[in-house]
Amino acid sequence: MLTIDIISIFPDYFSSPLKHGVVGKAIDAGLIRIRPVNLRDFTHDRHNTTDDRPYGGGAGMVMTPEPLARAISALRNEDSQSVVILLSPRGKTLSHEMARELSMFQHLILVCGRYEGVDERVIEKMVDEELSIGDYVLSGGEPAALVVVDAVSRLVPGVLGCDDSAGSDSFANGLLEHPHYTRPRTFMGMPVPEVLLSGNHREIARWRRQQCLRLTLERRPDLLEKADLNQDDLEFLQGLMNEDG
DSSP states (O other), X not given: OEEEEEEEXXXXXXXXXXXXXXXXXXXXXXXXXXXXXXXXXXXXXXTOOOEEOOTTOOSSOEEOHHHHHHHHHHHHTTOTTOEEEEEEEEEEEOOHHHHHHHTTSSEEEEEEOBTTOBOHHHHHHHOSEEEESSSSOXXXXXXXXXXXXXXXXXXXXXXTSSTHHHHTSTTTTSSOOOOOOOSSSEETTEEOOGGGGSOOHHHHHHHHHHHHHHHHHHHOGGXXXXXXXXXXXXXXXXXXXHHHO
8 A cells, every 4th residue: 555644834734635536535445545744743842843044044944954854764764665755846847657656656755845945954865856746836845745646646556446547648658648528419519529439449549549649749749759659650640740731
């Protein structure tokens, strides 16, 4: 079972989100375990201080190293193979492949930064990876931690109910996902593509693959450089580019 500990000064932040949706069901089913950890429980002063002024001056405050080091050490004592991840705008950007790799571990420790950041000595000594969810700054690592929890948890076997679901997601095969349709058959004058009503599973699979290629070319052509493409894919893409050219 995957256990994810989340170190935060606002552990109650996670109370509602972790009760709902896929993650909430997975927790109830015992497939994953998510534990918000109050950083203030690891302070030793009467004010439960977790931040201080930065050396060298400047605006804002910095998270002090001692409480974080105690919290990480305490959680790591439970599993020597734990992976410690600091949510940080300077980290590697979370990708589907990275989420897949993280889902294979037994114990993740997510550290939610606050203020101007975390004392660098904790990062150098105790953090295995810095991780970002995009090129923007949040008030704290808590929203990013929820994104990581969701992205990773849904890749744990059994969490989605149908393991094929994750395999057809956008980015799972290096491409964006194909369009989806359901009832009614016609909506606002727009019919469902006939191929999806044909019952011909081979043609449906071919259409979906081509739609994945078309959308990726239109919206994220950078993904095509690393995608696993066969000769039919390459010919289809070339045809699309010839149409545009």
